[in-house]
Amino acid sequence: MTRIQITTTSDDRNELEEIAKRLIDERLAACCQILGPLTSIYRWRETIEESSEWMCLIKTDERLYAAVEILIRQIHHYDEPEIIATPITYGSAGYLDWVLKSVVANENEDPT
DSSP states (O other): OOEEEEEEEESOHHHHHHHHHHHHHTTSOSEEEEEEEEEEEEEETTEEEEEEEEEEEEEEEGGGHHHHHHHHHHHOOSSSOOOEEEEOOOOOHHHHHHHHHHSOSOTTSOOO
């Protein structure tokens, strides 16, 4: 079982808070952290853009990635939101165990 960290950004902190609360409520994530504001510089539709954004870091199990992406896309207002998953290669055993116990990755597993 691989734990992952999913990153998404938005120019609307309240939107990320809604995403985070839904992910936790639906047991799709163990923890969400919202950081910012930060400055993003990027090319969009052949124009260089600069904006102030917030970043949400989402800790979950890789088996839940698809469900997390669907939820983010349902709420997010960007045409193409950043949704990037990175494996958590190392971490304290207790924390990584807590991540798995906090999410429902398999209906046969007891999350507590």
